[in-house]
Amino acid sequence: MKKILFIIASLLISNYLIAQNEVDALRYSQNFYGGTARSVSMGSAFGALGGDFSCLSTNPAGIGVYRKTELTFTPSLFYASNKSTYLGSGFSDYKYNFNLNNFGFVAAFNSGEDKGWVNLNIGFGYNRLNNFNNNVLIIGANDKNSMTDYFALRANGQTSTTLEDPENSSYFNEGLAWMSYLIDPDTIINNKYHSALKNYGEVQRKSIKSDGSMGEYLFSMGANYSHKFYLGGTIGIQSVRYEENSVYKELDDYNVIDSFASFTFNQHLKTSGAGFNFKIGTIFRPVDWVRLGFALHTPTLLALEDEYQNSIESDLYANTADGYVDTVITLSSPTGKYQYELATPLRAMGSIGFVIKKIALISVDYEFVDYSTARLRADDYDFYDENNNIQMNYTAASNIRAGAEYRFENYAFRGGYSIYGNPFNTSNMDNNTKRTSYSLGFGIREENFFFDLAFVHSISKEKYYLYNPNMVKNDPATISTTNNQVLATFGFKF
Structure with a gap:
């Protein structure tokens, strides 16, 4: 039996409920290609160069x-900085992460x-596709509503016995x-x-701390025909690890x-x-x-598995004949687990590269991804509403990468x-989460060794609702994210 079923009608909301939904589908469908410092410093535009x-x-x-x-190894230092604006208040948070790119x-x-x-080559290894390390802090004073209103609306139609059943x-x-x-x-x-609140004006505060990554283990084979045609194929095994703690x-x-x-x-x-x-x-x-x-x-x-748990603490008081009586109640849910599957969208890429004598390279990659085709499924649940939301609220996006x-x-x-283009269907919602990156790099090449260094600066902005609007x-928070990354590749040729 599926333990958590929430129908989320808008994708502008955060993952404020522990569920398997369209928010997860987008998170694991977006690839921000990592790899070597040389590639990253050129915008990851190596589709025609190889x-x-x-x-x-x-x-x-x-x-x-x-x-x-050839053998390569690329460590990386990642820094994520976020600034939130909510109901006129602005706050910042950040996180560092050292990883293998x-x-x-x-x-x-x-x-x-x-x-x-001319040659037949085989390769295996790992490239990082996404970094989930992030800290966000949202604070604002709300005189219009409360999350308790949201809880009350969700409770409507249910008996107290149902609400108290773990x-x-x-x-x-x-x-x-x-x-x-x-x-x-x-x-x-x-x-x-x-809601038990008799009026509003409370300070709302949310802290979201996430970590993890998505990467790909690769087994590839390719060939060169007369230095005119190059053919290749890859079996990719993607790994996902994501953890989020929100307060x-x-x-x-x-x-x-x-x-x-x-x-x-x-x-x-x-x-x-x-x-x-x-591929x-x-x-x-x-x-x-x-x-x-x-x-x-x-x-x-x-094939994914979610493990989730919620807890709550309320601090209420009453003015009695004997004075103020303070009551603190702390409750926790059991730990839930659920297994499900996600099919991410098909991807198509076209590239063009120019080799100017032996002194310069210019390359442009174009990638087409239709995020509305992602699908969730499980043996005991049809994900009808979630998949319908994916179709309605996501759209095709164009990703363009260029480098020199x-x-x-x-x-x-x-x-x-x-x-990286906006995955949201703007005819259904006002949210533009496109991501823009700028990169620089430097390299030294010897006969049997090379060293490359890269710096990447990425910016994005999104709207974030504390509960379902x-x-x-309720008004959304605006989160402006800046990611900075330094990569160093050590390479050996044999």
């Missing part, structure tokens, strides 16, 4: 460009010929609110509820709400899983200085730009 391990995640035909066996090995087998099948999905949210006296029953209509508080800091001091709602979610996909690609070299690339990625079929490299003797100087009309 010869870099990062292309095994984008256009596997690039493995056919290798002429020597890439390791890879390519074995080159040369035929010794310059015509026909085997029922209601227990994880409105059930905890009911048992901690944050919502009250209507005195006239059965199974109808309202939501409402506090009567200004003493405007009778009998209410505060409440705290804690949520913990941990998702893990893996899945596979297949095929080709690079065509019509003339010596031009390269054209094309690649197609099948959907990734992810200038070489001087053994040194290389690089720059890149990328823009279709149930309780």
Whole structure:
């Protein structure tokens, strides 16, 4: 039996409920390609150039460009900074993370010929696709509504017995609110509820701390035909690890709400899983200085497991004949687990690259992804509402990556730009979460060793609702995110 079923009608809301929903589908469908420092410094635009391990995640035909066996290793330092604005108040938070962005090995087998099948290469390794490390802090004073209104609306139509049953999905949210006296029953209509707060003006505070990553283990093979055609294929095994701890508080800091001091709602979610996909690609070299690339990625079929738990604490008081009586109630839900599957969208890529003598490279990649085609499924639940929301509220997006490299003797100087398109259907909602990145890099190349350094600066903005605006009309917070990343690749040629 599925323990958590929440129909979320708007994707502008946060993952404020522990559920398997369209928010998860988008999180694991977006790829912000990592890889080597050289590739990242050029905007990850290597689809037509090849010869870099990062292309095994984008256009596997690039493995056919290798002429020597190569080993790469790329550690990375990641810094995420967020500024939130909510009801006129602004706050910032940040997080550092040290991680492995890439390791890879390519074995080159040369035929010794310059015509026909020149070489056959195989490779295996890992490229990071997404970094989930983030801290967000939202604070504002709300004189219009409360999360307790949202809990009350969710509780409507349910008996107190249902709300108090830990085997029922209601227990994880409105059930905890009911048992901690944050919502009250209507005195006239059965199974109808309202907020226990007699008026508003509370300070709302939410802290969201997340960590984890999504990466891809790669097994690739490619070939070079007469230095004109390069063909390649990759079997990708994606790994997912995501953990989120959120703490939501409402506090009567200004003493405007009778009998209410505060409440705290804690949520913990941990998702893990893996899945596979297949990629095929080709690079065509019509003339010596031009390269054209094309690649197609099948959907990734992810098998995921969520582990979740909620808890609540209410601090209420009453003015009695004996003075103020303070009551603190703390409750926790059981730990829930649920297994499900996600099919991410198919991806298509086209690329063009220019090799200017042996001193410069220019490359542009175009990627098409239709996020509305992602699908959730499970053996015991059809995900009809969630998949319908995906179709209605997501759309196709274009991702563009561009980069350039200038070489001087053994040194290389690089720059890149990328823009990942907005996945939301703007005809249904006002939210633009496109992500823009700027990058710079430097490299040194010797006969059997190379070292590359890259810096990436990424910016994005999104709207974030503390609770469902279709149930309780509330203003969104605006979160501006800045990610900075430094990567260093150590490479060896054999």
